[in-house]
Amino acid sequence: QQALREIDKITDEARAVLGVAIASGHRLKAKAEDLDAEIRDLDEKIKTGLAKGREDLARVATGVQIDLEAQRNAIDKAIAENASEIAEAEATLRSIASARADAKKRLEDAQRAERTAIQAATSYASMGVSTRRRAASRNAESARASMPPWPPTIALWYCAQRGWSY
DSSP, rough: OOHHEEEEEEEHHHHHHHHEEEHHHHHHHHHHHHHHHHHHHHHHHHHHHTTTTHOOOOOOOOHHHHHHHHHHHHHHHHHHHHHHHHHHHHHHHHHHHHHHHHHHHHHHOOOOOOOOHHHHHHHHHSSHHHHHHHHHHHHHHHHHHHSOOOHHHHHHHHHHHHTOOO
């Protein structure tokens, strides 16, 4: 039971780690969407600036757009790393669940064995004295029946001691 409690603690910790990773993934994806929107907006501003003959503004906007695209690439890498963190946390939770199931099965087996032993002891104790003697006698007869006969050399020696011919 103590092992199950410890496994439950570890499960809670692993779920917390998974929750943090998932939340981080949502933040990264939201940031990526914001950057995508800014990049699209700058693209429109660049086209408008070029259409109005304002190459100076288009160059500045292009520089900003390049910076945003670099940030977007870094966020893509962070999203990929985050996905592997999530997968690792989920695998950890699965292995913890497997360990918990094994521990629970071992506990149930031990409890079942304990109940069986108690029932057997209670059953034997509840038998009357004469019933226990009969059971012991049956066990002894069964044991004698399964024993091999005396070795012939001992039988011959015994007969010789008595003066009997074999």
